[in-house]
Amino acid sequence: MDVPGNILAIDDNPANLQMLVSILNERGHKVRAVTSGHMGLMAARTAPPELILMDINMPDVNGYEVCRILKTDEQLRQIPVIFISALDETLDKVEAFHSGGIDYITKPFDTEEVIVRVENHLNLYRLYLQSQELAKMEERQRIARDLHDAVNQTLFSASVMAETLLITCPDESTRNGLRRIHQLTQGALAEMRTLLIELRPEALVKTALGDLLHHLADMMTARSKADVHVQIDQSISLDPDVKTVFYRVAQEALNNILKHARATRVGIELGDQNGEVVLRVWDNGSGFNPNQSLSDHFGIGIMVERAGLIGASFTIHSAENQGTDVILAYKIED
Known part of the structure; x- marks a missing residue:
């Protein structure tokens, strides 16, 4: 793989752990190895991995239960879990999938099988993260369009109306109120321009630095005296x-x-x-x-x-x- 994986391996058997670490390190992956379910949960919460390899039968808490706990954590629930176990009965595999596992490798494992399964699931997880980020970007773009097309235009219209009335209104008290309305709408427009830049990162790249600084100055004028x-x-x-x-x-x-x-x-x-x-x-x-x-x-x-x-x-x-x-x-x- 072009980009090494960040993998957490959980197994109470040091020999199995050493073999997994050796296989995956040779492929360039970074592997953290722990020897109990509780340690695995702590390691995942401290620094979430991209993939978890886990034994089922462990003395403190078994792999099924660790996986169930992971799937209740909002930050960890999408991380793929591959079970590695000597248990080869169909019911064991079904239980592994029911607990939230995404794949199952039987011990003694084949080196090539481990590599292929691990790297396939790493790629799938990264594609999932990319799709989530794309969805967020599309949502930001939609919000930005709505703000620009609706709120921004309304504020602009209100500002123009206040400015026009200032020219024709003879009453000074009313004129003072109109000046304040005009100032507030101008400030809101400046705030809106800044917000649109935050929602659309490409706008920050495309807009000239001088224009960006003028937007900040307009916002400062509106928000302070x-x-x-x-x-x-x-x-x-x-x-x-x-x-x-x-x-x-x-x-x-x-x-x-x-x-x-x-x-x-x-x-x-x-x-x-x-x-x-x-x-x-x-x-x-x-x-x-x-x-x-x-x-x-x-x-x-x-x-x-x-x-x-x-x-x-x-x-x-x-x-x-x-x-x-x-x-x-x-x-x-x-």
Whole structure:
């Protein structure tokens, strides 16, 4: 197989375990071996495998019962279980399938049979996971279409109506209400654009970084009373992975401002400085003591990790009651 399998083998006989591990390791598979049903359950829950090979007759809890327990666990129930046993009666095999097993190999087992059955079920399990992921993607696409076609259009219409009435309405009190409605609908539209990007990962790849940052700025304007300043070089183009990090860092920095800063002024800047693409997100809010552990500011830790993924530098300047300045710089390769 091109991709090695992650397999859990459960058997109270060390000799059988060693033989299974040897056969599967030669095929490149990674095998964890345990000698009891209870240990097998613990191992599966700690790090779910792609496939389980299991003996039936074990002293603490037999393989049938282990399989039944696995099938009641939401995270483990779809993992294929192949029983390996010296029991060769039809009733034993029927019981194995009734308990949730997907296949049955009789001891003493044939090496080729073990390999073929294991790799067939690994492939089937991976196809199942792919189909589940595809179904999730299709559902996200459907939700995104519904939001775009219904909610998004309704918000846009309400915004246009409020803007039109502002022009014709003579009463100042009513005009103030219309301004507020217009502001709220604009904010909701910005939130909707961001949500649609989250639902459609390909939109994050296709949309220019400058446009993505403008969406975040619009959302910030709608969700806070801060004056948001935007200065973005629209000509900047980055590889999808790098662009995603820039977007996520800006998103996290703005979320931190919303949650903690109580800022009245916020800035989002993107430009080319001496061969580096530099993102700067700043505010004039409450700030914090930079000598505190980063673990006290989870958003910062996440941004540092993201910057490291693309080899970018990440710096943050802050002081109590003096705002915060977040800077992400990425060297453009020649």
